Amino acid sequence: MNTPTKVAWDTKIAVILRDDLEVWQKLNVTAFATSGIAATVDGVVGEPYVDGDGTKYLPMYRQPVLIFSTDAARMKTIHERALRRDVIVAVYPEAIFETNNDEDNRATIADVPTDQLVLAGIAVRGDKREVDKVVRGATMHS
Template sequence: MEKLLAEPYDRPIRFDTKVAVLLGEDLAGWQRLNVTGFLISGITASFPQLIGEPYQDADGVGYLAMLGQPVLVFEGSAQLIKQAHERALRRDLAMSIFTSDLFATGNDLDNRAAVAKISTGDLDLVGIAVHGPRNAVDRVVKGARMHP
């Protein structure tokens, strides 16, 4: 396998868009990781242009490509997540959601059924991920804290 040479960056890269995850502040550690993984998979599946090039180490071993831009992870109260959800909907931003009901399901079919039976305003959101223009995403997560 031909080795890829990393190009050094001599300037900061500024992205036109932003990816942000907002998690409930009361989630257990394992839940935060699980929810983040699921939420980011939704953004990645919907925006393949965000995926960078595959990785390769110095020995030529190849690894999967990942998102090519940073993912900012925030935390906040249930009320803040609800407000962020409403803001994202008003701005028509791409969003993935994770509700508390999804902790009790074990597959995609049951996950979608659990969400489908609840009206938008009654969703018990424990996390959302949003992708869109930087300023719009900043407004959606306004009031949230960076995840520790």
């Protein structure tokens, strides 16, 4: 096995989850919110994986995804910071837990003003210093 090469990332991907969610909801928010980053950021996903038998697997992120947790009040603050900073943002409104298709998912926020969104979580990506400022006050999820 090769010795891993230590990489210093100049960008960071972070998911911030509301701390009152059920475990299945936290996992769902993480998967959905980060999919927007994977789908839109060039170079964020690496090469496909291939095992020793030649079986191919899908590529994954090239860098770690850090998961944070916070309460609803700080989630609003973090969301506001994310919108003011030079990061990209994916939101997961709480209302999506009641829908089952993409069109209805997007409709959950279509008529809701930004400052009134009730978010279960968000995902952000950007310069690591900017992301650190966005997530300030949230704790690493355990």
